Amino acid sequence: MRLINTNTLDFEEYIGRNTPPYAILSHTWEEDEVSFQKMKQESRAGMKGFKKIQNICSLAKKGKIEYAWVDTCCIDKSSSAELTEAINSMFKWYERATICYVWLSDLTASADLDTDLKKCRWFTRGWTLQELIAPKSMNFYNRDWKFVGRKMDLIQQLSEATSIPITVLLNTCSLQDVAICEKMFWAAERETTRIEDMAYCLLGIFDINMPLLYGEEEKAFRRLQEEIIKTTPDMSIFAWAAKRTGTLHSGTGSGCSTTSNGIKISDYLYHLPAPGRAGRQLVLPVTEDTFTRKMGVRLKKTINGSLVREDPYTLAEFVALDLNVFRQDLCLSTNTPKLHEITTSDTLSSGRCVRFRMPSNMKIINAWPWEYFVDEDYELVVPMKNYSGAVLLSIESHADEPIEERSEWNCMFIFCGDAYDPSRPTISCSIVDYDEFTMKLDRITARMLRHERVTNKQMRNSLTRSVPQTSTTALVIPETGQSAVVSFTLEQVIATPSAWSDPVLVVRFAVEFRNSRTVTPAEDKHWTDVYKLSDPRLWSFHV
Known part of the structure; x- marks a missing residue:
């Protein structure tokens, strides 16, 4: 570390534990600053920036401190190695x-500290953020180098000007205990x-060390x-502009790692209603105000x-207890969202659309292939070559239904395209009790992942061996004598305005609560019952 001897104004270098006590300057750079090279020349005395070096050395001597450090002249910026070391060490040097x-070069002697202090340019610069937080002791001076106050004296004004909690400014709270998004928020309005x-x-x-690559912007x-x-x-960290509303707590997931395609995360996702759409939004929790x-x-x-x-500059606020949540392994792209949104034009050539509609007491918990499911519209867009998919449904009893306690039951709708005649496409569908066929259904849906590339023929063979083909399923409600009978109907429609080259297959679900004695078991069609696609006689010209 290169220090200025406050008596001689010459440089002296120290390493590690041998570094003597020193004073350090925090300021905003202006014209005619004294560089490392200029500091060795006699012409330095005529430079505007030399005055501040003299003043800090004078203050340090009065405080019986023999050394001082000033960033303009104590770093040889012509050496990339030295500059990298200095920037990576800067926080510790101030600390x-x-x-x-x-x-504060723009704070006048007549300034009102309550109103004028926060207007100083010093509060707008990126580098001065760590210079405010790191030091244990700070004295503030106006443009005439007249003492304004200590950090302790101005703590309320400093906190209001920067949105940094007083506990952080006083070093009574560790930076590691502050959410990343809040620290990003402190820097959001600053410039370099x-x-x-x-x-x-x-x-x-953030207690990070990394090489400097000027030119990478x-x-x-x-x-x-x-x-x-x-x-x-x-x-x-994924909340780019989290508005501070009190103390924010870190949202801790299972961790993440970077790859060439983006950031891999394994965490819980929440479902929020999608305004003006039939489906839901996916929300990754990143921080919290309270437990819920x-x-x-x-x-x-x-x-x-x-x-x-979708919108990295605003956050969705929600109460976790009211929403569906599921764990998901996902890859979060680090690219600009506008360049990678899924749009109709992206999917027109990728496959056929299956749209799901259901009553208010039903919801989709999960869908396969997950990457082809458009959550906002409750649609699966699946390639014809691998035209199979499934949705896991949850049925909730309405308050006016004859059920003493409100409960939920799960069933799965599954479909598979024709494996034999691609020129005349057909589809086979079934709905079954998920709890009854859990292991078999889980094996089937696992094969629907993108990397499996299971053909229609392979999927049909798996379905034939594993689960029945039925158009209704009765979910028995224990100890009530009741059953929730779930059924579906199929219809092909042309969206208005037209968004697809082929008709959209709409699957409409219905649920009815009946006395279990009146429920007749559905016939198993053994995956021989098919539904023709793209038949003009079945088209409806409205959604």
């Missing part, structure tokens, strides 16, 4: 300083001269995120099965 002197420095100035805040921030992901399971009140980012599937943040 270890005996005192930090803050010079070079684009890359907006990432590099946060290295100390916005990619530096992506590298920072990737390094953060390697060191913490805090999912709030959470905030998350809305996700949207892409055509390759990965996910993007």
